[in-house]
Amino acid sequence: MDYQPLPAIFVADAPGLDFLNSVATPVDEPIDWIGDGEGLLDWLEQAQMVPREALAALRAQFGQADFDAVAAQARALREWFRAFVRERKGQPLRAADLDALEPLNRLLERDEQHGELVANAPGGASSFALHARRRHKTPESLLMPIAEALAKLVCDEDFTHVKACEGPRCTLLFADHTRGHARRWCSMAICGNRAKVAAHRKRLKDAQAQEGDAR
Numbered sequence: 366m367d368y369q370p371l372p373a374i375f376v377a378d379a380p381g382l383d384f385l386n387s388v389a390t391p392v393d394e395p396i397d398w399i400g401d402g403e404g405l406l407d408w409l410e411q412a413q414m415v416p417r418e419a420l421a422a423l424r425a426q427f428g429q430a431d432f433d434a435v436a437a438q439a440r441a442l443r444e445w446f447r448a449f450v451r452e453r454k455g456q457p458l459r460a461a462d463l464d465a466l467e468p469l470n471r472l473l474e475r476d477e478q479h480g481e482l483v484a485n486a487p488g489g490a491s492s493f494a495l496h497a498r499r500r501h502k503t504p505e506s507l508l509m510p511i512a513e514a515l516a517k518l519v520c521d522e523d524f525t526h527v528k529a530c531e532g533p534r535c536t537l538l539f540a541d542h543t544r545g546h547a548r549r550w551c552s553m554a555i556c557g558n559r560a561k562v563a564a565h566r567k568r569l570k571d572a573q574a575q576e577g578d579a580r
């Protein structure tokens with residue numbers, strides 16, 4: 366399939382928004398990192414949302430068509446949630462938004478999580494910690510860490526500071542955690558530099574125009 370070796374983009378400072386950014390146009394051509402099952406598996410590994418051993422176990426047990434079907438569900442989830450975020454970013458979420466989040470609650474119902482005691486490093490206040498683990502028995506279970514990231518986004522993130530990059534053709538979203546909340550770009554490498562170059566060109570052009578007028 367149309368599998369993209371380019372690394373996925375993780376600039377959102379919030380995993381739920383990184384998921385929305387799994388389709389983007391970093392250069393000229395749009396890339397969908399979860400355009401098929403193999404892409405989804407690879408994106409989840411890059412996002413560190415599913416342990417590598419769990420991905421390997423699923424790969425050994427299921428076929429490409431199974432993963433392609435889940436990737437299609439993931440893309441539908443992504444575009445549904447993108448509409449939710451784009452409509453509400455820039456202001457705090459309200460309790461009344463819960464109705465609109467019903468599809469996410471339906472998905473969270475299917476999650477299979479359990480706790481596991483693990484030993485802490487010596488010298489800490491406690492010898493043990495309780496870690497949340499997830500069972501990955503089916504390809505559909507790959508949607509669960511994504512659902513969890515989206516749920517955490519609506520619970521923990523102040524939507525006042527959820528922003529879209531100001532790059533004219535950029536679709537990337539991010540949570541602005543900078544002091545003063547002055548972040549404007551997905552990243553300097555992608556859109557910040559592009560904007561700087563454009564501003565520089567404009568200044569040159571304006572200066573040339575002024576010289577022309579002076580003559």
Ligand SMILES: [Zn+2]
Nearest residue numbers: 530535551556
């Ligand atoms: Zn951008």
